[in-house]
Amino acid sequence: MVLIILILSMLTFPILSIDIHYPSRLLSYWTPANIVISPINQHIFMVDMSFNRILHLSPEAIYISTLNLPIEQSKLYSPLKLTIDLAGYLYVATGAYSSLAMIYKYRTTDHQLIKNISLSLYVPTALTISPINGDIYVATTDTKDTSIYVLNKNGEQINKFNASKFSPPLSQPTALTMDKTAERLYVADRNDTTTGRIFVINSQTGRQLQVYINSNIYRPTAVIVDVNLNVYVSDMATNCIIALTSNGTFIRTYTNSLYNPQGLMFASYTSLLLSDTLNNRLVLFDVVSAKVLQIYSSPDPVLIAPRFVALLNSGDIYVNSLTDDIGYNILKRLTITNSSANVTQIINPKHHFDFPVGLALDTKNQIYVTDSNIPYGYIHMFASNGTELDRIYTNNPPLKNPHGIATDLHGNLYVADSGNVRVIKLLINGTIIQNYQTTPPLQYVYDV
Numbered sequence: 001m002v003l004i005i006l007i008l009s010m011l012t013f014p015i016l017s018i019d020i021h022y023p024s025r026l027l028s029y030w031t032p033a034n035i036v037i038s039p040i041n042q043h044i045f046m047v048d049m050s051f052n053r054i055l056h057l058s059p060e061a062i063y064i065s066t067l068n069l070p071i072e073q074s075k076l077y078s079p080l081k082l083t084i085d086l087a088g089y090l091y092v093a094t095g096a097y098s099s100l101a102m103i104y105k106y107r108t109t110d111h112q113l114i115k116n117i118s119l120s121l122y123v124p125t126a127l128t129i130s131p132i133n134g135d136i137y138v139a140t141t142d143t144k145d146t147s148i149y150v151l152n153k154n155g156e157q158i159n160k161f162n163a164s165k166f167s168p169p170l171s172q173p174t175a176l177t178m179d180k181t182a183e184r185l186y187v188a189d190r191n192d193t194t195t196g197r198i199f200v201i202n203s204q205t206g207r208q209l210q211v212y213i214n215s216n217i218y219r220p221t222a223v224i225v226d227v228n229l230n231v232y233v234s235d236m237a238t239n240c241i242i243a244l245t246s247n248g249t250f251i252r253t254y255t256n257s258l259y260n261p262q263g264l265m266f267a268s269y270t271s272l273l274l275s276d277t278l279n280n281r282l283v284l285f286d287v288v289s290a291k292v293l294q295i296y297s298s299p300d301p302v303l304i305a306p307r308f309v310a311l312l313n314s315g316d317i318y319v320n321s322l323t324d325d326i327g328y329n330i331l332k333r334l335t336i337t338n339s340s341a342n343v344t345q346i347i348n349p350k351h352h353f354d355f356p357v358g359l360a361l362d363t364k365n366q367i368y369v370t371d372s373n374i375p376y377g378y379i380h381m382f383a384s385n386g387t388e389l390d391r392i393y394t395n396n397p398p399l400k401n402p403h404g405i406a407t408d409l410h411g412n413l414y415v416a417d418s419g420n421v422r423v424i425k426l427l428i429n430g431t432i433i434q435n436y437q438t439t440p441p442l443q444y445v446y447d448v
Helices: none
Strands: 019-021 032-037 044-048 053-057 063-067 081-084 089-094 102-107 112-118 124-129 136-140 147-151 157-162 172-178 184-190 197-202 208-213 220-225 231-235 240-244 250-254 261-268 271-276 281-286 292-297 309-311 317-322 329-336 341-347 356-361 367-371 378-382 388-392 402-407 413-417 422-426 432-436
Touching: 032 081, 032 271, 032 281, 044 081, 081 124, 089 124, 124 184, 136 172, 184 220, 197 220, 220 261, 231 261, 240 261, 309 356, 317 356, 329 356, 356 413, 367 402, 378 402
Parallel strands: 019 292, 032 261, 124 172, 172 220, 356 402
Antiparallel strands: 032 044, 044 053, 053 063, 081 089, 089 102, 102 112, 124 136, 136 147, 147 157, 172 184, 184 197, 197 208, 220 231, 231 240, 240 250, 261 271, 271 281, 281 292, 309 317, 317 329, 329 341, 356 367, 367 378, 378 388, 402 413, 413 422, 422 432
C-alpha cells in the first residue's frame, strides 16, 4: 500500500488487456449491489437488486446458486445488506414495510440458516461485524431513529450510537466497516444538502476520532479500509472510487466509466472487487496501478423477466422473456446443461404477445400461451416448430384476463379465467365443455 503514496499525481490510468467474462449465464440481468467475499474459500456473495436476492458465485464470479431467504414475496422489503465473519458465516439484514427488521445468519457451505436475530429498528441501511469478538453493527435511518446499533454475537443489543453523537450529526448512514483491530468503526454518511462524509469512531464507546469530508465524496455507498488504514469509498454521484490516507489526504480516484458503484470489497491484498451497479457488472481493480484486471458481467442474458415455464420430455424448457430492448415478450426454448443454458428456439408471433401469463404443452408438444390482452384475452396455439396455428377465443362470456393454463391427455384445455372468476375446460376450437363451480365461489383465479 505504500506504493500508492508514490503515485498521488496519477489521476488518469490506461486500461490494458481487460478480460471480460460472461461466466454465469444467469436467467436475468445482474444488478449487483452489496457484495462480500468469504475469507474461507473466497466465494462471492452478491445482492442482486433486480429481484432483491443473494447470488452465490465462485471466486471467478461463476454462478453457483441463489440463497433462499425466509421472506414473504408479497411484502415489500428494504434492500438487503450483507456482511461475513472470519469463520465464513454470512449475515443478511433486511426489513419488511412497517415490520421490525431481521438479521439472518447462514452457513455458507450449505446455505443452512443458523440463526434469526430480531432488531428493534425498521430499515437496516448498513451492516458489519467485528473481526475480534463477533459484535454486530447495524445502521438505520428514518424520521425518528438515525443511529448505529451494536449487538453482541447472540443478537442482544449492548450499545447504540445516536446521530447527535456525531459532529456534524449523522444524517443517512449508508455503509459500515472496521479496521483489522476492530477498534475503529468507519461510517459512510450521505448528506443531501452538502457533501458526504466518512466518520471514524471508537467501536466500543462511539467517541468520534475523525471525519473525512472530501469534495469527491458526495453520495457514498460503500467504505473499506486496508491494513495501513487507507480508506476506499465508492460514490454513486461521482461514479468513482476515492482513496484516502489514514489522515484523510486524497490519494486518487478509480473510474473506468463506472455507473452507480455500490458494493466494494478487497479480493486480495492488492485488488478491489466493485459492484458497478447500473452497468450490471463486477469490476476487479489493481489497487496500486488502477488497472482493471477483470470484468464479470451478464450483458446478454438468456432471459429477461421470466414469468412462466414448461418442460419438454427431452428436458428442454420453454420460458418467456422480454426482448433485449424490453420492448415486448418472446418465447424461448432452452437446452440446459450442468454449466449453461443455451437458447435453441425463439417464438415471436406477429402481432407480438400482449401480456403472456400462462404456458402449457400437450402430448404432441404443441404450445399454448394465455395472453391477457386487457380487457379481454385469448390463447395462442403454436406448433412445436414455433409456427402459430391459431388463436383461441371463447364466447358468452369471452375470456377476460386469462392466466394459468393446463392440458390433459386428450388435448382438452383448462384455463384460469381470472377476469370472469372461473376455471373452464374447453376444446381447442374455443368450445367450453365445463365451467367449474366451487362453494364458496372462487375469488382470485390465477393458476390451474
